Amino acid sequence: MWSTLADLFVHGSIWSLLAVGGMNATLADIQRYAVDTRHWVTGEQFVTFFSITQAAPGPNGMAVALIGFQAAGLAGALVSTVAKILPSSLMAYFVSAWVERRQDSRIVTAIRKGLAPVTVGLLVSAAYVFARETDVNVSRALCTVVCAAVAYRSKLNPIYLVAASALLGLAGVFG
Amino acid sequence: MTAHTIHAATSLSETNTSGAPPVPTSFALFKAFFFIGLTGFGGVLPWARRMLVERLGWLTNREFAELLPLAQLLPGPNVANIATVLGRQYRGAKGAAIAVFGLYLAPTIITIGVGYAYARWGHAAITEHLFAGLMPAATGLVIATVLKLVTSLPRSVASIVLVAATFIGIALMKIPLLIVLAVLGPLGTIAMLRRARKD
Numbered sequence: 001m002w003s004t005l006a007d008l009f010v011h012g013s014i015w016s017l018l019a020v021g022g023m024n025a026t027l028a029d030i031q032r033y034a035v036d037t038r039h040w041v042t043g044e045q046f047v048t049f050f051s052i053t054q055a056a057p058g059p060n061g062m063a064v065a066l067i068g069f070q071a072a073g074l075a076g077a078l079v080s081t082v083a084k085i086l087p088s089s090l091m092a093y094f095v096s097a098w099v100e101r102r103q104d105s106r107i108v109t110a111i112r113k114g115l116a117p118v119t120v121g122l123l124v125s126a127a128y129v130f131a132r133e134t135d136v137n138v139s140r141a142l143c144t145v146v147c148a149a150v151a152y153r154s155k156l157n158p159i160y161l162v163a164a165s166a167l168l169g170l171a172g173v174f175g
Numbered sequence: 176m177t178a179h180t181i182h183a184a185t186s187l188s189e190t191n192t193s194g195a196p197p198v199p200t201s202f203a204l205f206k207a208f209f210f211i212g213l214t215g216f217g218g219v220l221p222w223a224r225r226m227l228v229e230r231l232g233w234l235t236n237r238e239f240a241e242l243l244p245l246a247q248l249l250p251g252p253n254v255a256n257i258a259t260v261l262g263r264q265y266r267g268a269k270g271a272a273i274a275v276f277g278l279y280l281a282p283t284i285i286t287i288g289v290g291y292a293y294a295r296w297g298h299a300a301i302t303e304h305l306f307a308g309l310m311p312a313a314t315g316l317v318i319a320t321v322l323k324l325v326t327s328l329p330r331s332v333a334s335i336v337l338v339a340a341t342f343i344g345i346a347l348m349k350i351p352l353l354i355v356l357a358v359l360g361p362l363g364t365i366a367m368l369r370r371a372r373k374d
Contacts, residue, residue, distance in 0.1 A: 029352035058282025069290035088251025114363025121341025147315025169308015
């Protein structure tokens, strides 16, 4: 129990600090560790938890709290939440004043530009991991493509896409 | 007057020295970010902008836009970084802690509620149907984010190599993120420094 909590805290902190360009960048690595290595959740549960928290209010990445819940109950959820919030907030607190003064310096600009393609690569990985788990039949794949196209092309609030897709699911379209 | 002195010490006030609004109290910080956390359906940033710029008038559109690159560069959710930075600017360490606490209070309670609900009803037929419906939307939204970001990248060999190397390392070879970032982060920075020197 204690070792699971410590594990959740250490890895939650790593993800918190490595979330370059937002929490979604860490999704593929969370999947690798929580599903493949630790078996805290199944691959389908992993995507399900992410989908649920995307439909719920609040910042990205609350799915780690649900993974913590599966791994170690309420304590696991709380430890995961604190591990997700605290390290990156402390970093923002102590580093932001320094970065603010040097926003246009050569090194900060180079770090920002150099990390941008890495962030994209991490998000492509997240999309790949998700699509492999989600698109197990034609109707789901079709819905994924439509949601991606609409979200990419229009300024529609994504919550409508989530709601429409959920209704289709309840109607039994996705089997 | 002390409130104004604190405010004058922050970088925010540089753009609004004349008739600067009073610095928000800690409770006002808590309240603002509590509601941002509660209302942020489908992405929190638009809601944060609406609250901080339009409803409370703490920031101008431009000040909010200037906060974004900083919030994006720092790890963690952008809105959490905005809470930290604004809280610090207005009320120091206490303000930062209160803003972040306010932001996460409601989502944490809701998520724990979901955890219990999932344990109880997660395998009922109706919830399985609901989840089957949520998954394609979530996947589609991640793909849309990728498309938006890909088109914003400069078309250079270095960018393409970095995207491909990250994907191969993380998704295909399943190398831990810490190692991939420790290698590709500095490589990307060096590549961009060299290009800046050439220009």
